Amino acid sequence: MTTTKKYWTGGVAAIALMAAGTSSAVADTWRYAFEEALDEVQGVFAQKFKEEVEANSDHEIQLFPYGTLGESADIMEQTQDGILQFVDQSPGFTGALIPEAQVFFVPYLLPKDQEALNAFFRNSVAINEMFPELYAEQGLELLTMFPEGEVCMTTKGPVASPADLNEVKFRVMTNPLLVESYKAFGATPTPLAWGEVYGGLQTNIIQGQENPMFFIESTKMYEVTDYITCAGHNNFTTAVMANSDFFAGLSPEDQAMIQAAIDAAFDHILEYQQGLHQESIDKVMAAKPDMTVTVLTDEQRQPFMDSAASVEAAFIDMTGDSGKAILDQMKADLAAVAN
Known part of the structure; x- marks a missing residue:
């Protein structure tokens, strides 16, 4: 999904980003790419995450809306390579890497009732315990999944x-x-x-x-x-991930801070979508x-x-x-x- 027509090749984007900082494991500036514009759901989530991280640490988050670093495949590759620290990508595109993530496209599986849907994403054993292992096999730390709205x-x-x-x-x-x-x-x-x-x-x-x-x-x-x-x-589903090596190299304090920021952004995006x-x-x-x-x-x-x-x-x-x-x-x- 995108609202912009600007495209970079993955190679050019990678060179530009590598010039912007050093190893992701020690960088104070972390890079986060997503598949929508800043004022769309993924962008609203990303902005809240950035706000929380920067309010509770000395780190800075750079946000890259869709199109600024290429197509979906480009930003996923850049995250796996450690050029990006965070990525928000729908299982619709991640399905090639993690076939099990395609389960979110079984018709009529997810409930229409918003409260039930939100409770599912908060408490699901599949999301919180099973999927992280599958994402880890691809060098990705699954931080959260959330719904974006009825399709x-x-x-x-x-x-x-x-x-x-x-x-x-x-x-x-x-x-x-x-x-x-x-x-x-x-x-x-x-x-x-x-x-x-x-x-x-x-x-x-x-x-x-x-x-x-x-x-x-x-x-x-x-x-x-x-x-x-x-x-x-x-209901369109998306997932926020971190590069596994980057996340594993953080201090326990930074890992906890990131998870707290993710939780705050999760609550924010569910509230934001009410009536949307x-x-x-x-x-x-x-x-x-x-x-x-x-x-x-x-x-x-x-x-x-x-x-x-x-x-x-x-x-x-x-x-x-x-x-x-x-x-x-x-x-x-x-x-x-x-x-």
Whole structure:
């Protein structure tokens, strides 16, 4: 996800950053890249984290919104190499490294109820105990995961059933399970870098895409589509990570300070998102009054929900016993917050 058209190659960005400081393990200036603009959800989280770190230590946080250091793959590579100390990246892009993280794209797995959703992200055994081990295998210290908002579809034609997505070229992230999800929904999934989405919709190379409402509004996806459909199928999830070697080299005091800053930013971002979905719809309608926004009824959602079983099966095929264990634990975690 992005709102900017500025791109650097990973190599140029790496050289620039390496010139900016010394070893990440001893640097007083820490670098944090994310996939959105400063005024979007990941940027708001990052700014709160920066505020907390700088208020409670002598360290400085430099923030790099999406596009300033390249694409998602670039900032992940830079974090694994220790050029960046922190990165915020959706499992949608991390899925190639950590296939089990694709579990967040199983349709209708996460609850729509905001309190239940927030409680799940706070207390989930899968998130807090199982995923950190998987991220560690890739040189990453998983600090937190948090939801960014209900995902809605923007399309050129109305969508009330999977039949309406037949032959629709629908942009998805480069994520195998998301491809399977939209196949199950009846569309023709088309993996595409975010920087190409607006132009792709404008020229009809693709006819649809999905994102949280705040992002649909801020990136002006409504300018090149005519229908927004909220089917309740997912809530966009993201993860904040640190380079493992960097984090392990910190003093216990700095590690505790970072975790406290993460916790404060987590609380802040959940509060920030209250009402954001509807506010974003209101802004879209003010900017384009003839836009059609539809929230599917339970009856209309059922055919989409029926596809979840096939996507779950595809997830287990991709990830084996490890993925099944994650999925089973997540279902247990979700059942716990539903009671």
